[in-house]
Amino acid sequence: MFTNIALRAVLKSSVDVLRESVAVSVKPWTCSSTFLTGPKGGCAAGGFAVPPPVRHYARVAKKTKKGPVSQLSDLTPTMLKMDYAAVPLAQTTDDIVKRLLSLELANHSEKLKLKKEQLVAKVQRNENDRSSVEVRVAILTARIRNFQEHLHKHHKDKANKRRMLMAIDRRKKLLKNLRLVNYDAFEKVCEQLGITYTFPPDYYRRATRRWVAKKALCIKVFKAVQKQKEEQRLLKQSRALSYIEAAKAQAAESQ
Known part of the structure; x- marks a missing residue:
């Protein structure tokens, strides 16, 4: 019985000592004016200062692009429609x-x-x-x-x-x-x-080896065809002259 009483006294004294040491070492929390600056900012003694929710008010607003002036802007709203203007x-x-x-x-x-x-x-x-x-x-x-x-x-x-x-x-x-x-x-x-007329650009084509060879072949074929046509034209002329000479000879014999 006496031992129980002694243990209770020792525990009570140790608890009192712990309470005093905590009271001396730990200071109560105070409200910070940097966190709560509004008219309702305030907290009780020993409470924590909770900062207000952060809102992104500093976000840059998007600028709306201004389009070109419409060609219909000079039409006044009091003008009549095209179907009723002549009535x-x-x-x-x-x-x-x-x-x-x-x-x-x-x-x-x-x-x-x-x-x-x-x-x-x-x-x-x-x-x-x-x-x-x-x-x-x-x-x-x-x-x-x-x-x-x-x-x-x-x-x-x-x-x-x-x-x-x-x-x-x-x-x-x-x-x-x-x-x-x-x-x-x-x-x-x-x-x-209000139209600005611009001339079309000059035709330009990159000269590759295939294009140069094709162009040379086309020029060669064109010259050959022209030479052939010239020969045919001369042949027709010679035949026409021969027919004329033959007709003249026949006319001279008949006389």
Whole structure:
């Protein structure tokens, strides 16, 4: 019994000594002003300072690329559609109906038709001209610019890119022919539509040994054929002369 009492006293004294040593060595945690700087920042004595969640507010925003100015930007929304521009009743109708007939609620294709008519009016020869080279160049120019604006936004659209290149080639051929036939009309078209005509590059082909040999063979064959044709021509002439001489001889004998 006495031994149990002595053991309890020794354990109690050792526990008290440990508590005092821990109280002296370990200091309570305090809140750090570097972590909690907001108006609600604060913690109890002896607690840990928990930093706020980090948000990536310093991330650089992506800059939106500005596309080229659209060719339809000069069309005011109050303009009437192409089908109703020549109707006199559309000018004096109600405001609501006039708004429905205007470009404000029109789709892209209707605006493009009106732009084609504006470009055609600049270069056509007369009011009824719809099939001249100048008119076709104006229509192709409107289509090409429309394709360019579309491909600037959707650069992976291969089908429309092919159509644009075909239209450019067709317009280049028309301008080339117009330049040879009527140079004044060619200059007027380029000035009115804002087209810069560039000459095609000179033809260049790398001279390989196979190409040189083939060219020499073609030249040799061409010379041989020309020589043969010349011999046939001389033979025909000699035969014709012989026939003439024979006819003259017969005429002299008959006299």
